Amino acid sequence: MPTILVTNDDGVQSPGLLALKQALEAIADVVVLAPERNWSASSHAKTMHKPLRVNPVTLADGSPAFASSGSPTDCVALAAGGVLGVQPDLVVSGVNNGHNLGIDITYSGTVACAMEATIKGIPGIAVSTAVPEEAAMADGEPFQVAALAAARVARAVLAHGLPPKTLLNVNVPALPWDRLRGIHITRMGSRHYPATELIAREDPWGRPYYWLGGSGPVDVADDGTDVGAVKHGYISITPITLDMTDYTFLAELTRWDLGVWDGNIRAEEVQRDGGRPG
Template sequence: MYFLVTNDDGYQSPGLVALRAALSDIGEVAVVAPDRNWSAAGHYRKLFDPLRAWEGTLSDGSPALICDGTPADCVALAVMGLLDRKPDLVVSGINLGANLGTDLLYSGTVAAAMEGLVFGIPGLAVSQVRPKDGKWDFRAAQIAVRQLVTLIHERSLPSEVLLNLNIPAVPPTSLRGIKVGRLGRRVYRDELVVRYDPRGRPYYWIDGAEPEDHYEEGTDIAAISDGYASLTPVHMDLTSHRWLEELRSWELEG
């Protein structure tokens, strides 16, 4: 397989190096990654600024194309001409922190993989729970990625489907497996912090405690809490199909 790899933490992230290494064992890898951190950028595209890309290296010395655009820009530029051929799979990550439930609305990691769907390329977004001691160990994530990508190659993945994979912060021997589930619900406890500059003008920070996870069986949040990697299939159809019929009963067409 031919993989396009990117992320939203920037080309210097150790998670990107770990992902490239995992995929290099089973296929050809092209890396096109942003030059800085775009966490929580969502599906932002720089439509009103010129974009630049140049040859560089990741923190382990492996080659990469570095782009001054967003994660979604990196994928779009790669597919539209930076690469000499169309990749079989867009793989984004390994994100430094989980992307569970409601996080998908904000995640640049997921948005990069989702951009592949725009071009008819299936995607895989990979994120890892932040370890409490701050020491990143991506071995469990690498094992899960290799297993999943091998199955994608054997069984194929539709071009309109994105798989969102999250791995708990555990050593490989403690990972219980990969559990498929729907998106759960996270409640954000953001707070607005107001400060003042020397001229007395206010400026603002978004602060607050960690999100509150709602444990519910069958969700990605429950899978992570139980020691599994979580896997959720996602697509771009945001339609509330139940409300299609409800709105039609309002007889708006007349």
């Protein structure tokens, strides 16, 4: 049996992690190493200047797991470094409480776990869903549905592998299994946050403080994108590459006539010429 590392950014006692662990046990030996607290929106944070601790914990179903004092990325790095005594064949991160669509992948600790796995040469999958606002699903059901979808994707990755520097970002609509319309292979969609997400307030001493993220995202549900697929009831699977080079812009950038840099040019000359050396 292959070994799958299950981790997340919502914390080791997250119901999404438990559902994912239980679903993946049907296809692999599963080990769990996740943060001891919630690290949502932590992106690819990595601990460099203080020691990390890994402690045994017990999940809600009575099964053993490990919790780290570090970030989601740290958990993957620790496991890849051998702290669990076994090398994972696959890392599956989630099930995150909230979709990771479009530009959100740059903030997501869930996706960062899959990125770290990919950097370490281990296939990585990030899995997310959302708890519906309406009481159309039983408590915990969105995570169980997403976990079943994740197991299907994980089985395929174990069979076929993934290209180097590539991970899969999976988003599952918050729908019962029998209402899912299928799977779409997608590209990243358009999601942004309005400027009103900044909320300024004052503490009792009159000093200003701020809240970020007060407003919900604005999505463009285009066909062929992760946003559009989830909006229309499809599971979205988006291949994400770590090579973020904008190849379509390379040729244009070379036409900017930036010139050959002369180390003798003074900074004031560059500023005087509008940033153009020479």
